[in-house]
Every structure is written in C-alpha cells, then in structure tokens.
Amino acid sequence: MNETHHAADAAARAGDGPDLFVVTAATSDTGSAVVRALLGGGSPVVAVGRDGDRLQEDARLGARTHVSALDDAEGLAAALEGATGAFVMMAPGLIPGSEDFPAYQHAVTVAQAAAVEAAHRRGSLRRMVTLSGWAANYPGARGPVAALKRFEDAVEATGVPAVHLRAGSFMENLRADIASVRATGGTGGLVPPDLPLPMIATADVGRVAAEFLRGERPFVPGPVEVVGPAFRTLGEATRLIGAAVGAAGARYAPRSPGAVRAALVDAGSATTWPTGPSP
Ligand SMILES: NC(=O)c1ccc[n+]([C@@H]2O[C@H](COP(=O)([O-])OP(=O)(O)OC[C@H]3O[C@@H](n4cnc5c(N)ncnc54)[C@H](OP(=O)(O)O)[C@@H]3O)[C@@H](O)[C@H]2O)c1
Numbered sequence: 001m002n003e004t005h006h007a008a009d010a011a012a013r014a015g016d017g018p019d020l021f022v023v024t025a026a027t028s029d030t031g032s033a034v035v036r037a038l039l040g041g042g043s044p045v046v047a048v049g050r051d052g053d054r055l056q057e058d059a060r061l062g063a064r065t066h067v068s069a070l071d072d073a074e075g076l077a078a079a080l081e082g083a084t085g086a087f088v089m090m091a092p093g094l095i096p097g098s099e100d101f102p103a104y105q106h107a108v109t110v111a112q113a114a115a116v117e118a119a120h121r122r123g124s125l126r127r128m129v130t131l132s133g134w135a136a137n138y139p140g141a142r143g144p145v146a147a148l149k150r151f152e153d154a155v156e157a158t159g160v161p162a163v164h165l166r167a168g169s170f171m172e173n174l175r176a177d178i179a180s181v182r183a184t185g186g187t188g189g190l191v192p193p194d195l196p197l198p199m200i201a202t203a204d205v206g207r208v209a210a211e212f213l214r215g216e217r218p219f220v221p222g223p224v225e226v227v228g229p230a231f232r233t234l235g236e237a238t239r240l241i242g243a244a245v246g247a248a249g250a251r252y253a254p255r256s257p258g259a260v261r262a263a264l265v266d267a268g269s270a271t272t273w274p275t276g277p278s279p
Pocket of ligand 1: 029090
C-alpha cells in the first residue's frame with residue numbers, strides 16, 4: 001500500500017497513559033475494520049453506532065458499545081468521555097432516499113466536530129484519525145466527496161492533532177457490480193471502463209487508521225492518501241468478477257449521466273442528489 005504524507009512537520013507522538021479509542025459509525029465497512037484492527041492489537045475500543053443491536057458484533061469481539069446517532073453532538077460527546085484517540089467518519093456514504101443529503105452531511109460534520117471539541121476541552125483526547133477520500137482536496141468535487149474536505153476542516157478546527165485518511169475507491173463498491181454481473185452478465189456506470197482507479201479494501205483503511213491511532217506510524221497531522229498496491233480499471237475488475245462468478249466475458253459499459261440518473265430514480269433514489277452538486 002502507498003501512503004503520501006503531505007504535512008511537513010516532525011512526527012507528533014502520543015502522550016503517556018493508557019489508551020482508549022472511540023470509533024464512530026462502528027457498524028460501517030470502514031468503522032468496523034478500524035474496530036477489528038484496534039481490538040486485534042489489544043487496544044480498548046468504544047464502538048459507536050445508531051443501533052444497539054447492530055453493535056453486537058463489535059461487542060462480541062470485545063468492544064464497549066455506545067448508542068448515538070452521528071448527528072447527535074451530546075451523544076457523541078458522552079461516547080468520547082475519557083477517550084485518548086478517536087476515528088471519526090461520515091456515514092453512510094449516501095442515503096439514496098434522502099431529499100437533502102448535503103444537509104445530513106452538514107449535521108453529521110457539525111455534531112462530530114462539537115463532540116471532539118468538547119472532549120478536547122476535557123483534556124484526554126490526544127489524536128484523531130478521520131475518514132476522508134481521494135480527491136477531497138479537488139475544488140470541483142461533487143456529491144458525497146464534496147463534503148469530505150469540510151469534514152476534515154471542521155475536525156482540524158477543534159485543535160486536536162488529526163490525520164485525514166484520503167482513501168481511494170473502496171473495493172466494497174464492487175459488490176453492486178458483482179450482483180449485476182451475476183444477474184445480467186455485465187455492469188456499467190459513469191466511470192470510463194479504462195480509467196485506472198486507486199482502489200483499496202476497507203480492511204486496509206482500518207489497519208492504517210489503527211496504526212496511526214496507536215502511534216505505530218509517525219503521527220504527522222494532515223492528509224494522507226491511502227491506496228492499494230495497484231490502480232485498477234472497472235473494465236478489468238468486471239472481467240475478473242465475471243470469471244469468478246461464472247459469467248466469462250462480462251463487460252463494463254459506459255453509461256450516460258441521464259441513464260444513470262434514471263436507473264437511480266427507478267431504484268428508489270431521491271431526485272435531488274444524483275446529478276446535483278453538494279453546496
Ligand atoms: N465508497 C468509496 O469508494 C469511498 C472512498 C473514500 C471515502 N469514502 C467515504 O467513506 C464513508 C463511507 O464509509 P463506508 O462505506 O465504510 O460506510 P457506509 O457503508 O456508507 O455506511 C454504513 C453506516 O451508515 C449507517 N447508516 C446506514 N443508513 C443510514 C441512515 N439512513 N441514516 C444514518 N446512518 C445510516 C449504518 O448504520 P447501521 O449499521 O446502524 O445501519 C452504518 O454504520 C463516506 O464518508 C464516504 O464519502 C468512500
């Protein structure tokens with residue numbers, strides 16, 4: 001895996017004392033990967049999610065659990081009581097039926113930053129890792145990605161030293177393509193089939209996050225790009241998926257924005273977000 005450190009200053013090491021790590025959206029692909037990596041390394045973890053039942057897997061692995069919505073600043077502040085480090089993220093990546101997903105992202109950003117700031121004032125919180133994304137720094141970023149830089153900035157403003165993991169495209173995105181290849185023998189979308197993408201598995205994002213939190217990597221506050229060992233195209237991925245699921249010759253077909261939008265709306269998506277930019 002490749003990581004590019006953009007911050008220039010020397011590594012900031014954690015202070016002394018026993019660690020306690022909080023992970024928000026602990027039932028998401030990425031959050032649960034961070035929980036597993038931290039617990040696997042012997043670190044105590046508080047797993048935060050909106051539904052106690054859904055947190056039972058984290059509890060079974062040995063995490064303490066805390067029920068709070070991601071847009072509930074007070075609930076999150078209570079979860080951060082005594083934490084020395086935290087992984088925070090925005091989840092879900094999108095809510096297809098939402099009529100105003102950017103407003104939801106804003107509320108999640110404000111609540112998590114307020115909770116982090118409160119924990120910082122209480123004195124225990126020494127370091128943060130946020131989940132951001134490749135291209136978060138691109139001024140033309142649209143859709144879910146547009147909110148990630150604002151999330152980075154909000155956590156940055158709390159004063160807690162933070163590493164922002166700008167992850168490449170999740171391998172887990174391909175689950176929809178696997179289903180489509182199985183059902184129809186092919187898949188497609190807006191991304192050109194021959195565009196190499198910086199793919200990464202969320203398990204690897206989780207491992208890197210845990211290593212930063214535990215101080216096993218030099219903790220240099222700022223953005224860090226995390227990608228897998230090689231860039232892959234969706235054409236290549238679709239061929240491999242086809243071979244694996246018994247659909248040899250499966251192809252990825254480029255689709256127009258209009259066709260993609262119509263398919264999303266047909267599938268129950270709100271009409272507001274598929275083509276509109278985030279504010
Ligand atoms: N996909 C990519 O290629 C990529 C790349 C870089 C960065 N990112 C960023 O990664 C983040 C998403 O990470 P992820 O894919 O690991 O998470 P995810 O699968 O999108 O999110 C799942 C989480 O969202 C919660 N959730 C689901 N529906 C919800 C709703 N209607 N209201 C409130 N919460 C809801 C779930 O809670 P329950 O378990 O309780 O249902 C679960 O904790 C986004 O910020 C995205 O921008 C994505």
